[in-house]
Amino acid sequence: MHLAFNYQALPMRVSFGAGTVAKLGEELDLLGLRRALVLCSPEQDDLGSYIADALGALTVGLLAEARMHVPRDVAERARDLASRLGADCCVAVGGGSAIGLGKAIALEHGLPLVAVPTTYAGSEMTPVWGLTENGRKRTGRDARVLPRSVLYDAELTVSLPTDISAVSGINALAHAVEGLYAPDRSPIVSLMAEEGSRALASALPRVVADGHDLTARSEAQYGAWLCGAVLGATTMSLHHKLCHTLGGALDLPHAQTHTVVLPYALAYNASAAPEALAALSRAFGGTDDPAQTLWDLAGSLGAPRGLRDLGMSETDIPRVVALAVESPYANPREVTAEGIEALLFAAWRGEPPTDTQVGRTARMPGPLR
Ligand code: NAD
Numbered sequence: 001m002h003l004a005f006n007y008q009a010l011p012m013r014v015s016f017g018a019g020t021v022a023k024l025g026e027e028l029d030l031l032g033l034r035r036a037l038v039l040c041s042p043e044q045d046d047l048g049s050y051i052a053d054a055l056g057a058l059t060v061g062l063l064a065e066a067r068m069h070v071p072r073d074v075a076e077r078a079r080d081l082a083s084r085l086g087a088d089c090c091v092a093v094g095g096g097s098a099i100g101l102g103k104a105i106a107l108e109h110g111l112p113l114v115a116v117p118t119t120y121a122g123s124e125m126t127p128v129w130g131l132t133e134n135g136r137k138r139t140g141r142d143a144r145v146l147p148r149s150v151l152y153d154a155e156l157t158v159s160l161p162t163d164i165s166a167v168s169g170i171n172a173l174a175h176a177v178e179g180l181y182a183p184d185r186s187p188i189v190s191l192m193a194e195e196g197s198r199a200l201a202s203a204l205p206r207v208v209a210d211g212h213d214l215t216a217r218s219e220a221q222y223g224a225w226l227c228g229a230v231l232g233a234t235t236m237s238l239h240h241k242l243c244h245t246l247g248g249a250l251d252l253p254h255a256q257t258h259t260v261v262l263p264y265a266l267a268y269n270a271s272a273a274p275e276a277l278a279a280l281s282r283a284f285g286g287t288d289d290p291a292q293t294l295w296d297l298a299g300s301l302g303a304p305r306g307l308r309d310l311g312m313s314e315t316d317i318p319r320v321v322a323l324a325v326e327s328p329y330a331n332p333r334e335v336t337a338e339g340i341e342a343l344l345f346a347a348w349r350g351e352p353p354t355d356t357q358v359g360r361t362a363r364m365p366g367p368l369r
Pocket residue numbers: 041043044067068069070094095096097098100118119120121122123124126127128129130156157158159160161164168231254255
């Protein structure tokens with residue numbers, strides 16, 4: 001066990017439970033907020049309107065324009081609207097796109113953000129923002145963008161299609177996997193990561209079997225909360241770096257890319273992260289090969305397993321390798337161009353992760369600094 005650590009608790013409130021969104025007005029009152037701008041994606045316009053109506057006099061407007069990766073023009077429109085309406089806070093309802101838009105406003109105007117997440121992506125638990133301009137996404141950490149309060153209401157996730165639920169849940173699992181071998185991990189974060197992984201691995205098959213199973217939806221959301229908290233508390237490594245690169249350079253879909261890459265990234269790091277492997281083995285019911293278990297889980301959920309299924313061409317691999325090794329970052333196993341190339345070829349084909357060179361050529365650790 002890693003027994004030298006720093007842990008900084010993030011200052012936010014979390015309310016959890018089916019039907020919790022009914023208490024959103026009380027929550028705004030508690031925080032002294034009176035003029036909310038409600039944000040959502042165009043597809044969640046109905047939910048955004050419902051929330052805006054339910055808030056009554058506490059709402060000053062609704063903007064249903066959130067898009068993946070927070071395009072700068074959308075962020076600027078949202079910031080202008082918040083100023084014009086004299087909003088004193090934003091309520092973001094939806095997935096990482098809606099919450100990301102609220103963060104973009106908070107970053108510029110310091111407006112407090114209240115999040116009502118309806119996917120499992122985890123942005124609501126982090127002080128990390130992102131903004132995209134001219135095809136490049138910039139990200140950063142800033143305490144101002146951390147939501148003041150998060151309301152998790154599993155009833156709002158029932159409408160999330162089961163195929164999106166599956167990949168969104170594995171996106172959450174990726175935060176836990178990398179949190180378990182993060183350079184700044186700590187015992188409390190590792191407990192959250194292990195329990196979050198257990199909850200998601202248990203709940204996702206039931207969510208996919210019946211998207212209206214509120215018990216399964218609650219357990220999946222509980223796991224997503226824990227995994228999001230891990231993301232907010234630690235530094236991510238190879239897996240997140242690769243997914244960020246694949247999303248930025250090739251515009252591959254966010255959660256699906258995480259789903260495909262995760263088993264291979266874990267297989268790559270496995271030999272250098274024994275504590276993480278042991279925790280994941282416990283979380284996944286005693287498996288001796290958590291990378292293979294993740295690959296099996298994705299298959300059993302009907303999720304895509306190869307990058308080629310997401311529209312990536314094999315000829316893109318060298319460019320992604322070059323971008324992925326361009327600057328150093330913390331990772332338990334040394335990141336080499338040939339290692340990443342083998343990983344990406346295996347992930348592109350979608351073959352079992354431990355049948356490939358990803359696992360077999362594992363070298364002993366040499367963390368990049
Ligand atoms: P998203 O918010 O775009 O949602 C994915 C899809 O699900 C969308 O089509 C959306 O309309 C739909 N959807 C959401 N909730 C629904 C519901 N209840 N019912 C029906 N459909 C619903 O994507 P996401 O995967 O939640 O988030 C991805 C984005 O968030 C990316 O831009 C990613 O970079 C960012 N992100 C940021 C952080 C961070 O810490 N800053 C963490 C995770 C993700």
